[in-house]
Amino acid sequence: MHTLDLTYVGHGLHEELVAYVADQEGFPEQEGVHLALRDGVSWDDQRLRRGATIGLGRSVFTRLADGVEWTALSVSTHRPLFWFVGGPQVSAMEQLRGRRLLVHAPHTAPGCFARIVLRRHGLDPDRDLECVVRPPGDYAMDLRRLRAGEVDAAYLGSTLAPAQVAAEEGFHELAWVGDHLAIPTVGLAVDPAVIPLDHPAVTAAVRAQRRALALLAENPETAIAYLQRFLGRATPDEVRRYHARFIAPWFTTDGQVDLAVADEGLAAVAAELGVTEVPRAADVYLTDLVTL
Template identity: 90%
Template sequence: MHTLDLTYVGHGLHEELVAYVADQEGFPEQEGVHLAVRDGVSWDDERLRRGATIGLGRSVFARLTDGVEWTALSVSTHRPLFWFVGGPHVGAMEDLRGRRLLVHAPHTAPGCFARIVLRRHGLDPDHDLECVVRPPGDYAMDLRRLRAGEVDAAYLGSTLDPAQVAAEEGFHELAWVGDHLAVPTVGLAVDPAVVSLDDPAVAAAVRAQRRALALLAADPETAVAYLQRFLGRDTPDEVRRYHDRFVAPWFTSDGQVDLAAADEGLAAVADELGVAHVPRAADVYRTEHVARSARL
């Protein structure tokens, strides 16, 4: 049996869901690979390059800024699962002007996405509001700081359900990044300088991810049951609403990429980063390997 390290670089169902479903269903072993799913949140890029990664946002970020030719072989979703949530006195994105926002650093993929969305609401993240940088991780402390009034809004990831949090805390959902930016953020990618695109372990991992995506698309009740394991604060009805809004319409069923959306997303990220050369999406997202691997 082949072996492969597969790292996630963020917490929450956005990064972990598909790999978790594949693992629980036994798909990797059935496809002939032992996947060691690793927490790479604090790993440097050199260590990440030794295996495959789920985090397409971070890998593409490194490709744009450092020239590391990370290549995605499977795409789980083009819609980043990050949200702006306002405190009791912040009911719209425009209300962030002059306020304090708890958010990821600009040089991270989630932070870059946040800045793009802020600009699309007419807000300069460097001058129109105060961005209070927070490290990646669980968002429970963000809620505590928002509840205490230390900040006026927070940028949350998928360890939490924004609708449930807003209803319980008296906060406001301000914006979902996925409504404003389409760029592949999770799937499976490798650096071909270190791990061959044709490595049998990689092909098997792609097949396992594809089977997990197909299961989530074909069986909503199973999808909801798995989501419930991540959204422990939510009732079954709340999990179904989350699934119907953020997962069912936006997660792929086959790992394939929307090249037009990906080209637009890459251009937006490159523009925010001040990167002049923007690679073609077709060179970054080589998801034809998904179809090829299905025939192996």
């Protein structure tokens, strides 16, 4: 049996769901690969290159910024699961002007996505508001700081259900990134300079992920049961609403990429980074290399 390190680079079901389902269902072993799921949130880019990664946002960010030719072989969703949530006094994105926003650093993929969405709401992230940088985490401290009034809004990831948090805390949902920016953000990618794209372990891992995607699409009740394991603060009804809004319509059923969407997303990220040479999506996302 082959072995492969598979690294996630962010916390929450956005990155972990598909790999978790594949693991729980035994799909990797059935495909002939032992996957070691690794927490690479704090790893540098050189260490990440030694294995496959779930984090397509970070891998593509690195490809654009540093020229590392990360290549995605499977795409789980084109919609980043990050949200802007405002405190009691902030009920619309436009009200962030002059306020303090807790957010990821600009040189990270989530932070870059946040800046793009802010600009699409007419806000310059460097001039129109104060961006308070926070490191990756489970967002519990973000809620604490927002509750205490230390900041006016926070940029949250998928360790939480935004609607449930807003209702419980008296906060406001301001915007979902996926409504304003589409770009493949999770799936499976490798650096072909380190691991060949046709390596049997990689092929097996892709097949396992695609079987998990198919299971989630074909069995909504199973998908909801798995989501409940991640969203421990949410009630079953809240998890169902989360699934209907963010998972069922937007997670792929077969790991394939929408090249038109990906080209547009790459152009948006490149523009935010000031990168002039933008690779074609067809060269970054080779999701047709592996078939079930």
